[in-house]
Amino acid sequence: MTQTDPTKLDTDAVAAYLTGKIPGFTGPVEAQKFNVGQSNPTFRLITPAGTYVLRRKPPGVLLKSAHAVDREFRVQHALQNTDVPVARMYHLCEDDDVIGSAFYVMEEVQGRHFNDPRLNELTTPERRPIQDAMNRVLAAIHNVDLPAVGLSDYGPQGNYYRRQIDRWTKQYRASETDHLPVMEELISWLNGNIPPEDGQRTLVHGDYRIDNMLFRQDRPEIAAVLDWELSTTGHPYADLAAVIMQWMMPPGTDGRGLAGVDRQAHGLMSDQEFIDAYCARRGLPGVDKFGFYLAFTFFRMAAIIQGVYKRALDGNASDPERGKALGSYVQMFAGHGLDAGKTV
Numbered sequence: 001m002t003q004t005d006p007t008k009l010d011t012d013a014v015a016a017y018l019t020g021k022i023p024g025f026t027g028p029v030e031a032q033k034f035n036v037g038q039s040n041p042t043f044r045l046i047t048p049a050g051t052y053v054l055r056r057k058p059p060g061v062l063l064k065s066a067h068a069v070d071r072e073f074r075v076q077h078a079l080q081n082t083d084v085p086v087a088r089m090y091h092l093c094e095d096d097d098v099i100g101s102a103f104y105v106m107e108e109v110q111g112r113h114f115n116d117p118r119l120n121e122l123t124t125p126e127r128r129p130i131q132d133a134m135n136r137v138l139a140a141i142h143n144v145d146l147p148a149v150g151l152s153d154y155g156p157q158g159n160y161y162r163r164q165i166d167r168w169t170k171q172y173r174a175s176e177t178d179h180l181p182v183m184e185e186l187i188s189w190l191n192g193n194i195p196p197e198d199g200q201r202t203l204v205h206g207d208y209r210i211d212n213m214l215f216r217q218d219r220p221e222i223a224a225v226l227d228w229e230l231s232t233t234g235h236p237y238a239d240l241a242a243v244i245m246q247w248m249m250p251p252g253t254d255g256r257g258l259a260g261v262d263r264q265a266h267g268l269m270s271d272q273e274f275i276d277a278y279c280a281r282r283g284l285p286g287v288d289k290f291g292f293y294l295a296f297t298f299f300r301m302a303a304i305i306q307g308v309y310k311r312a313l314d315g316n317a318s319d320p321e322r323g324k325a326l327g328s329y330v331q332m333f334a335g336h337g338l339d340a341g342k343t344v
Contacts, residue, residue: 009033009043010099014054017098022090022105024049040069040229044108052090056103058316070094071154072228073104075203078149083140087224111214111223117258117268118251124267129220131269132277134210134243137222139281142202142236151203151233160204160234161194161296172303175310177327183334186299189341193292200237206230208239209246211256238300240278241293244271245301248294248336254329291343298337302330 015027030046031054045052057069073092080088088107096102119127146152156163169187205212205228212227249257263270269277279286287293305326312323 009041009054009056011045013099014045015047017093018091018105022052025052040072045105051108052105053087053108054103054105056099057101058311068229069102069104071231073106075151075154075228075231076106078151079144082144082149084137084144085222085224086228087226109214109224111216113211113214115211115253116251116256117210117247118261118266119268126220127267128269130210130215131274133215133220133222134208134213135269135274135277136281137213137225138205138208138239138243139278141205141208141225141239142282144203146201146203146233154203154231155233157201159194159197160201160232160238161190164234164238164300165190165194165296168300168303172306175307177306177310177313180331180334182331182338183299183302186295186302186334186337186341189338190292190296190299193295193341195289195292200235201233202236204232204234204236205239206232206242208242236282237287237290237293238297240275240287241290241297243274244290245294245297245336247271291340294340294343295337298333298340302333302337305333306330 009031011029011031012027014031015029018025019027026048028047032044032046034042034044040055041058043054043056045054055069055072070092073089076086077089079086087109090105090107092102092104094102114121114130119130122130144151146154165187172183172187205225207227207230208225213225214223215221216223246256247258249255250259251257251261258268261268275287275290278284308323309327309330312321312327
């Protein structure tokens with residue numbers, strides 16, 4: 001089996017390594033790759049003892065600090081007994097020699113998965129409670145007591161947006177394939193408009209959207225928030241803006257947004273209703289200059305997509321064909337970021 005192929009998994013090596021490390025785990029192991037996500041390849045492990053989920057770093061040369069499965073494992077393990085629903089963590093392997101890259105194993109959470117925020121598979125009265133569940137858990141993430149769960153050192157001190165803009169500019173430069181003036185303009189605007197510190201330092205998910213969570217089968221409740229790769233400690237409005245950013249996208253398979261949807265008729269929250277509910281849950285009076293936070297999330301997503309595109313060109317993306325198709329979206333996201341900044 002080719003260790004450099006992100007779609008493959010050496011199940012014999014997995015079985016030999018995990019036997020004795022996870023109570024009850026035994027081979028043989030069958031692996032099924034999940035056809036979602038563009039970052040860390042994820043597999044269902046089918047064993048005589050039951051099913052598990054394995055999430056690994058992609059093989060090959062990677063951007064520095066990207067694909068941090070060790071951080072994903074750490075944060076979800078820390079959240080086990082909080083109000084934030086996460087999968088149970090079983091084991092972290094940081095030895096690249098086992099399957100070619102670091103990985104971790106967690107429980108497979110059963111639940112409903114929604115790719116489209118329109119929630120067309122639900123009835124009109126069922127839709128708003130799903131969004132409210134998203135709102136409740138977002139507030140819960142930002143209300144986590146960092147010292148109590150051992151995450152005080154999970155991210156650096158200092159201005160979150162300063163370090164994030166620096167980080168993603170560096171990541172973007174490392175994966176840049178074409179010169180995009182609109183991206184350069186957005187980077188310049190963000191650097192000149194960082195808000196002053198307001199005292200908020202919380203856990204930040206980093207990619208909070210409906211397709212990164214599983215919902216209970218029988219009620220509008222989140223069973224598990226997934227994909228914590230971009231999590232850190234920082235400023236909470238980045239997560240809040242990420243939700244609104246997603247909804248600003250066109251509806252359908254590619255955009256997966258709510259642009260142009262009659263939300264009231266469709267049984268969905270407006271942007272402001274979601275923001276107001278979040279502020280009420282966290283005891284906040286409101287969000288000032290929300291346009292900056294939107295511009296930032298568009299910038300970060302543009303940089304992420306550029307990285308996916310570059311990995312696809314290099315042949316080590318989780319879904320190479322989709323990764324190549326996403327390349328055209330970098331300029332669009334940067335343009336939306338500039339437009340959002342004009343509302344500040």
